[in-house]
Amino acid sequence: MNHPASEPNPRLAGLDPEHLQTLLGLSRLVQFAAGEHVFREGDLARRLWLVQDGRVMLHTYVPGRGDVPIQTLGAGDVLGWSWLTAPHRWHFTATALSEARAREIDAAILHESSSADPAFGYAVVRALSGALVDRLQATRARLLDLYGEPDSIPRQTNPAAR
Amino acid sequence: MAPASDPMVPTRYRVGDRTTETHDSVTLTLVPVRAALPTFDPGQFMMLAVPGVGEVAISISGDPAAPELQHTVRAVGAVSRAIHDAPVGSALGVRGPFGTGWDLGSCAGRDVVIVAGGVGLAAVRSALLAILAGREAYRRVVLVVGARSPDEFLFRRELDAWGASGAIDLEITVDQPTGDWDGSVGFVTEPVGRLSLDPGRTTALLCGPEPMMRFAARVLIGNGVAAEDVRVSLERNMQCGIALCGHCQLGELLLCRDGPVVDYATAGPLLHVREL
Numbered sequence: 001m002n003h004p005a006s007e008p009n010p011r012l013a014g015l016d017p018e019h020l021q022t023l024l025g026l027s028r029l030v031q032f033a034a035g036e037h038v039f040r041e042g043d044l045a046r047r048l049w050l051v052q053d054g055r056v057m058l059h060t061y062v063p064g065r066g067d068v069p070i071q072t073l074g075a076g077d078v079l080g081w082s083w084l085t086a087p088h089r090w091h092f093t094a095t096a097l098s099e100a101r102a103r104e105i106d107a108a109i110l111h112e113s114s115s116a117d118p119a120f121g122y123a124v125v126r127a128l129s130g131a132l133v134d135r136l137q138a139t140r141a142r143l144l145d146l147y148g149e150p151d152s153i154p155r156q157t158n159p160a161a162r
Numbered sequence: 163m164a165p166a167s168d169p170m171v172p173t174r175y176r177v178g179d180r181t182t183e184t185h186d187s188v189t190l191t192l193v194p195v196r197a198a199l200p201t202f203d204p205g206q207f208m209m210l211a212v213p214g215v216g217e218v219a220i221s222i223s224g225d226p227a228a229p230e231l232q233h234t235v236r237a238v239g240a241v242s243r244a245i246h247d248a249p250v251g252s253a254l255g256v257r258g259p260f261g262t263g264w265d266l267g268s269c270a271g272r273d274v275v276i277v278a279g280g281v282g283l284a285a286v287r288s289a290l291l292a293i294l295a296g297r298e299a300y301r302r303v304v305l306v307v308g309a310r311s312p313d314e315f316l317f318r319r320e321l322d323a324w325g326a327s328g329a330i331d332l333e334i335t336v337d338q339p340t341g342d343w344d345g346s347v348g349f350v351t352e353p354v355g356r357l358s359l360d361p362g363r364t365t366a367l368l369c370g371p372e373p374m375m376r377f378a379a380r381v382l383i384g385n386g387v388a389a390e391d392v393r394v395s396l397e398r399n400m401q402c403g404i405a406l407c408g409h410c411q412l413g414e415l416l417l418c419r420d421g422p423v424v425d426y427a428t429a430g431p432l433l434h435v436r437e438l
Contacts, residue, residue, distance in 0.1 A: 010358055010385070055346070069339045072346040076356035097344060137377065138349040142337045146371040147280035147310035149186065149238070 010076050011131040012050070019123045026113060027103035032056070032096035038079065041093045045082035046107050051075055054100025058092045071139075072097065078131045083107035169404050172211050172255025173199050177248050178230060183316045186238075187281060188246050189223060192231040192254060199256060202226055203263030204288035205367075205395060205423045208233065209403050211255035212248065216241040219400035221285035221369075221422070222259065226292050231256065234284035234316060260403040262423045264289045264393060269365045270299045275357065275387075277350055277378045279308040279370025283316045285395050285422075286369050294329055303330040304357060308350035308370070311336055312343040350374060351381045361386030367423075369395040376433055379426045389427035396421045396429060 012020055027050065032038055038049065038056060051073055058070045070092060073079050079102065082090050114121025179191040199208075202222050210233060211217035218241040224232025237246035248254060266289060274293060278286045293300055305324065309315045315334065325332035333353040335346035346353065350370075359382075366382050368375040375394045382392050398410040398417045405419035413432040415421060 010356065013385075057347070069343075069347045071348050071352075072335070074346070074353070074356055076358070077352075134351070134355050134381070138351045138355075141349045141351060141373065141377050144373060145310065145337070146374050147308070147314065147337065 011078055011134075012127050014127050014130060015123055019120050022113065022117075022120055023105070023110075023124060024103065026109050027105045030102055030104045032100045032102070034096055034098050036096050038094040038096060038100075038102075039090045041090050043090050045080065045088045045090050047104055048078060048080040048083060048107060048110075049102035049104050051077045051079055052101045052103060055097040056100055056102075057095050057097050059095065060092045078128060081132065169257060169260075170402070172209075172217075172257050173197065175231065175254050175256045177250050177252050177254065180248075180250055183234060183318075184236075184314050186246070187234060187236045187316060189232055189234045189284075189316075190245070190248065190254075191224070192233065192256065193229075195253065198229070199231075199258060202259035202288075204266060204292050205263035205285065206259040206261050207285075207400065207422060208256050208258035209260070209400070210235075210245055211257070212241060212244040213253070213255065215244040217255070217257075217401075218242055218245070219260075219397075219403070219418070220245070221288075221395070223284040223287045224291075225295075226288055227295060234281065234287070236281045257403055260400070260418055261421055262419075264367050264423055266292055269293075271363075272300065273302040273304070273360055273364040274300050275304045275306070275354070275359070275364055275366040275382070277306045277308075277354055277366065277368045277370070277375075279350055279374040280310065280314070281316065282368075282370030282374070282395070283307055286367055287317060287320075289367060290324070290330075294324070297329050301363065305330050305332050306350050306353050307332075307334045308374070309334070309336050311338045311340045312345070313340070349377075351377050354378055354381050355385070357385075359385055359387065361388070364391060366392045367395075368392065372396070372433060376430075379430065383426070389430060390425050392426035393423050394426055394429050395423050 053075045056073045056079055059067050062068045174195040175192040176195055177190050178193040181189045183189055204226055207219045207221045209217050210220050220233045220235055223234040235242055235246045237243040276286050293303055324330055335348050335353060339347045364387050366387055368378050379392045383389055396417055398412055400418045401407050401409040403418045405416040410417040
């Protein structure tokens with residue numbers, strides 16, 4: 001199911017070829033060993049990654065529960081959003097679960113390129129927003145606890161429908 | 163014993179074997195006491211009856227080429243619990259097979275993406291077994307399976323074997339990781355969204371909680387797969403199994419006859435009408 005390094009990222013399918021080439025031209029191929037941190041919670045967020053293969057786990061430490069996995073990302077996923085908004089600090093820690101390769105993009109260079117070419121910047125924001133919306137919808141779906149035992153899930157009437 | 167040709171009269175089967183799948187789900191192997199019911203198409207369902215308790219629709223999870231029936235049952239109500247608890251050697255009444263199947267014939271020569279959540283994997287297992295038996299007829303086959311937690315996957319050993327065989331691309335993911343789980347964490351739409359699809363040559367088979375199917379269908383359609391090529395297995399209050407009683411009506415469909423497998427071009431609009 002993994003994507004070869006040369007295969008376009010499906011999350012970026014909406015970019016036209018010229019903008020895609022510009023974006024990829026800003027990136028460099030990086031590799032993470034299994035167990036290696038991609039970033040740590042609280043550190044400055046200066047980069048984003050387009051995962052090409054391998055798996056990366058987002059996690060955080062919860063006292064009493066230890067290190068809690070939140071989500072696994074794989075080939076085709078965009079990793080890292082905290083560079084977008086202040087305070088530009090990672091909210092979670094990302095660790096490679098297996099050897100992983102990714103296209104790494106420096107956020108400052110992406111900002112500069114977007115300012116210099118607003119059409120490019122707009123196209124990139126649209127593509128990244130699509131990936132972000134997909135992530136948000138999937139997270140909401142998990143909140144529904146759809147596979148739970150019907151009787152074990154507390155029922156609440158939608159206040160908006162009362 | 164009534165003739166097997168009367169669809170309203172149960173045929174007697176015995177529980178030949180039972181396999182515990184999860185804390186609330188078992189797979190029962192049913193063998194006919196005398197004559198067997200007709201063969202089934204993957205995706206069809208049977209009405210299973212426990213004498214003195216009641217009858218409920220259960221999809222067929224077994225191999226369509228096998229002489230016995232297999233049903234995977236989750237104990238969620240009085241009847242399904244009685245079936246779930248049925249010991250080896252006990253008798254059940256069986257009617258069917260009823261309804262539409264996955265129509266695997268139309269999947270030949272195409273990529274097949276199967277997305278299953280929770281106990282929904284049971285209803286696509288028979289399709290997967292049929293695909294694996296004639297693997298050369300299909301192009302890429304992808305199976306994405308979601309569960310609430312790692313110990314709630316059905317057919318866990320089989321899943322691992324299918325993944326290891328190389329015959330399919332397998333992605334399993336949990337909503338809530340527990341224990342030493344080092345697999346994927348996330349909703350099924352995430353691995354589905356990562357797939358590089360050839361949308362014009364892809365057929366998707368979806369089975370699980372209805373919202374899961376809606377969300378997965380949207381991702382697939384958003385990535386170019388035609389709604390007509392996305393099939394969902396729907397569940398309503400099936401009772402007669404032969405489109406007489408009307409309990410399973412969904413819009414203009416009677417799901418015991420027109421379903422449970424319905425293409426998303428037909429089903430999608432109906433699933434957004436709350437009163438249906």
